[in-house]
Structure formats: C-alpha cells, structure tokens
Amino acid sequence: MTAPAVATSAVALSGRRQRRLPFSPWHLVLIPATIVLLFPFLWLIITSIETPAEALHFPPILLPHHLDFGNYTQALQAAPFGRFFINSAVVAVVTVLSNLVLCSLAGYAFARYRFFGRTLLFILIMTTLMVPFQVTMIPQFLITKWLGVNLLAPIGINHIGALIVPNAATAFGVFFLRQFFRTLPIEYEEAARVDGASRLTVLWRIVLPLSGPALSTLAALTFLDSWNSFLWPLIAINSTNQMTLPLGLATFQSAHSTAWTLLMAGNVMSLVPMLLIFFGAQRYFIRSVAATGLAGT
C-alpha cells in the first residue's frame, strides 16, 4: 500500500463517521454512564426535600411538587450536624498542618543529614507502612486511653484530640517528602548554609518553597483520609458532641433507620461541605490521587 492511498483511506474513514453522526458516538456511552454515576446524588437530594409520604409513594415521585426543607430543620434538631462539621474540620485541618510540619522535618533529616541510627529508624518507620490499621487499632485504643487518663484528657478517648494525635505524623508522609526532598538540587541549601543560615531557615526558606507540589499532594491526601475516616472514630468516640461527620451520620442513621427523608437531609448536609471543598480544589485532589498511581508505576 502506498502512502497517499493510506492517507486518503484514513480521511475517508473519519469523514464517513463524521457524516453519520453530528456528534461523537462516545456521547452515547458517556451520557448513560454519567446518569448512573450521578443518580445516587440526585436521588439523595430529591428524597431530602420530599415529605415522608412522597418518599414512600409508589410509583416513586421523580420531581416533588414543592420544595420542603422541613427535613433539614428536623434533622438539625435531631442531631448537631453543625457540631459534627466543626469537629471534622478541626480534626482534618490540624492533622494536615501537623503532618506538613512533622513530616517535613523528619523527611528532610532523612533526606539530607547523616546521624546515628538513621537507617534503622527509617526502616522502622517504613515497616509501619505495610501493616494494616486493624493490627494496630487495639493497642492504639489502649495507648490513647492511657494517655487521656494519665497525661492529658483532651487527647484521650472520647475527645477529638484522640482523632488527631495518632495521625499527627504518618510514615507515608515522612517517606513521601523524603523522596521528594532528595530530588531537589542540594546546592541552594549548601550555599545558604555557607552564608550563615541556620538549618531550620534553610528548610523553611529554601526547601519548602521549592516543594509546593509535594506538600499540596500530601495535604490533599491527608485531608481526604482524615475527613472520611470512620473505623478509628467509631472506636475512639462515643459522645455526640465529639463526633465527626461520618460517625455522627452513622449514629444518626441507626437512630432513624427508616425515616428516609430525614436521613437524606442529614446525608446532604454531611456531603455538601466535602463536595464544595473537593470541587473548589479539584485540580489538587485529582493530581494528588493520580500521583499515588503514577508513583506506583
């Protein structure tokens, strides 16, 4: 086959397809897929503004006749969703900040300094990466309980501090930042040291400003993890005013398991903050999640 012949047949091929449909045929796949993906969200919102009678109506009412926000006020009376939100936000933000600080410090030392026991400590930290949370959760419960009783009540069982402290620094964060710091050119740091900058100044003024992408990735992943965490809060917290959104919502569900309109209103209120945060910073979240995948490849 000669080159011009190939070219014409390719043109003819694409031309034929273009003429048959005025739009890409992939829309025919993507529109139904999008409906399936979004339907649970849609149905959640619709149910949340229906009256109980409408929600249980047969056939289901796809468009309620009037907007009824009574479920929302009722849900707010039944459970303090505002409080749950604040708890979730405090836990997530403090966890992210402390991870950024502690993992930067440790990651930088592992990346750049030679000190006694470095390799051993690093291996020790890495082993915790492979162990599933279920293995550590019972001792973590006992340790947290002990700390609350003997050291400081706000970090003990049944306080949101118990959700922050065990995750204040993570092996993943230390490893991830160490790997990133090692890719930075060391010359800037050496030059700054020669010019008399302290080690902390070098980290704060030279290294961290160059590490924006890595820090934002760690922040996004830590935030998602913290916000959606359920098993540890379930074990560590049992008074309502210390609950985070997932735990508060689960408790609310078990108390009103058949009051669907109420449940959906509570669910919408739990969901909206994260959806807003997620779409506000979609670029960062997507890039961060993609980075975990690409790092594995």
Add this chain to the structure above:
Amino acid sequence: MVARATLTRRPPRRSLRRPPDPGRPARARAGEQAAGWAFVTPGLVVILLFGVVPIVWSAIMSFQRNNLFSPNTPFVGLANYRQMVHDPVIAQAIEHTLVYTALFVPGTMLVGLFLAVAMNRKIRFISVYRTAAYATMAISTISEAIVFLWLFDPSYGIVNYLFHLVGLPQQQFLSSPSEALYVIVIMTIWGWTGFAVVIYLAALQGVPQVLTEAAAIDGAGRWVTFRRITLPLLSPASLFLVVWLTINALQLFDEVYLSTQGGPLNSTTVLVYYLYEQAFGGANFNFGYASAIAYFLFVIIVAVTAIQFRVGRRLVHYRS
C-alpha cells in the same frame, strides 16, 4: 526551570558537601547529628507510639487471653490461633472477604478502564462527564452506604421499582442472605469508580499518540490497537490498581457496618467486621482473639500482595 538549567551547568556538586577544611568536619558532623535527631524526634515519637509499639503489642496480645476488664492477661500460647481454626464464623468471614475481593477488584478496574478510555478525548461536555466520575471520590463510605441502603430498599427503593418496570421479580437485596454481599459489591464499585478513572486517565495521558497513530497507519483496527498498544502501556497502572484495590477490599468494613452489620445470617460478615465485633462490638472486648484475627489478615494481605507483584512483574510492561 531557568534556575535548574543554570545549576546543571555548575561544577561538580560534591565540592561543597565534603569540604577538605580540617577544622570544620568534626563540628559539622556533631551539628548534623543533633539536627538530625531534633528534626526526626517529634514525628518519630508519634509513629513509634501509634505505629511501631502497637505492632509489637498486638503480636503479644494475640498470644494472651486479653480482655479489657480482666486484671491479668495470661499467655495462652497459640490458643487464639487454634480457636480460629475451629471458629465456623471465621471460615465464613474468609469466604465472604475473598468473594467480595474477587468481584470488587476486577469490577472496579473494568468500570474504571472503560470510563477512562471513553473520557480520554476532547469532546464537548467532557469535563462534565469527568466531574461526575470524580464526584464519587468526595463521598464518604458512610454517606455512600446510606444512599445505597435507600436505593436498594426492598419495599420503597427505586431499584425495585425499576425491576418492576421491566418485569423482573422484586428482590430483598440487603435483607437477603444470598444477595446482600453483591449489593455491597455494587455500592463499593460505584464509590471507587472515581479513583479508578483518575488513575487510568492519568496513565492514558501518558500513552504516546505516536504509537497508536503508527499502529493505525499500519492497518491495525481500533480494538487491536487498544489490545496490543494501549493496554500493555497501561499495565503499570493496572498493577497498581490491583494491589491497591485488593488491600482495601480485604479491609472492607464501613459499608458492612452501616448497611448490614454482617447480616442477614452472617452473609456479609467479612474479616474486619468480625474482628471489630470481637474487639469492640457488644461487650466482647476479646482483644487477644481479635489481635490474632488481625495478624491473620495481615498475613493474607502480605501474601496476596506478594503474589500480585510476582505475577505482575511478568505481565507488566514498563517503558524503558
């Protein structure tokens, strides 16, 4: 970019790091020691206390009769592990965990791959389509489980209504011992779709168009191009997803806790749910037995991951 370019043209970087200056090294090294430890310590304390110590402690507990309220914790050797062998619920939990994993992992990957391929093109509304998939990443497992509980409600759920419309018999779904686990598979696949799409889309964008175009010019059809060019180039992403999704599937808990509590008739009792029940459910606090189950789970995860990497290394195609 500019800074980095000038840097690479600099003289060898080692010159500054190990200065031949005889007066400096000793003090510098002492400073490095102190700084290293000072920087590492805060994070290290947290990771040791809540990561390393618990690993050792729960290993010890798995050889003890340990209960939150009993004052002493006698060593009982392998009794907890032996108890697992004779516990019929453990056998069920293992089976359910494996069935769930075997359905969830390939299911999520196929859905993710299909959608990512469909979304890897510049057509109108593409950002709307992508955003719809990403949205499933923002929803917590608890919110997801509550919505699906409602969608699949046997009496008033819309899924049964759709079944009714197309003439299928009404189902009990989460209330049926033979169906509940499959409903959980469906809800978790939906919940992980966004993640799989992001991973595959990122990988697809790394597939050089030159290769697929070259294949097309050589006369390969679209399917052959996909099978022979695209899919092998995606294999590192696929291996990552297999491993990552499997680790998460073996640790399934949230959705089970919220939707079925392991029921009906233990049909959705998976390992972690059973472990949770033994340790914290009701008034059990069987920490010794629960720790043994946790270590068993750990061994399963390590073994499965190791096998996947070993098989994967043969199948995965890395570009130079």
